[in-house]
Amino acid sequence: MNITxxxxxxxxxxxxxxxxxxxxxxxxxxxxxxxxxxxxxxxxELRISVITTKRAYEELEREGFLISYTGxxxxxxxxxxxxxxxxxxxxxxxxxxxAVELSRFCGVSEEEMVEILRMMYQETL
Numbered sequence: 001m002n003i004t005x006x007x008x009x010x011x012x013x014x015x016x017x018x019x020x021x022x023x024x025x026x027x028x029x030x031x032x033x034x035x036x037x038x039x040x041x042x043x044x045e046l047r048i049s050v051i052t053t054k055r056a057y058e059e060l061e062r063e064g065f066l067i068s069y070t071g072x073x074x075x076x077x078x079x080x081x082x083x084x085x086x087x088x089x090x091x092x093x094x095x096x097x098x099a100v101e102l103s104r105f106c107g108v109s110e111e112e113m114v115e116i117l118r119m120m121y122q123e124t125l
Contacts, residue, residue, distance in 0.1 A: 001037060005046055013048055017056035025065055027077055036066070082117045086096055
């Protein structure tokens with residue numbers, strides 16, 4: 001599992017870890033039942049505190065991405081398709097929000113933005 005930590009990021013390390021694991025689940029790179037490295041091993045690999053990896057795993061478990069079994073480890077939980085769809089929808093909304101902000105800055109009208117989106121959809125068919 002390839003997790004990259006940025007000390008320059010404004011996000012806490014535990015959040016960077018949990019976001020990257022969520023992204024791997026949502027992309028299908030990690031699937032239901034896949035084992036995650038132990039908290040200690042991940043902490044050692046990333047050269048961070050075990051407390052930090054524990055917090056990331058706890059957050060993932062709280063959000064339903066992870067199941068932990070004492071003495072066995074942590075595993076990717078079965079995902080509710082509607083939950084996955086909602087996560088992807090939020091990601092799309094974030095990207096579109098950035099596009100709208102940029103279009104307003106550049107003076108692109110709503111009609112032009114809709115047309116750009118239509119063209120992009122047609123290109124992918």
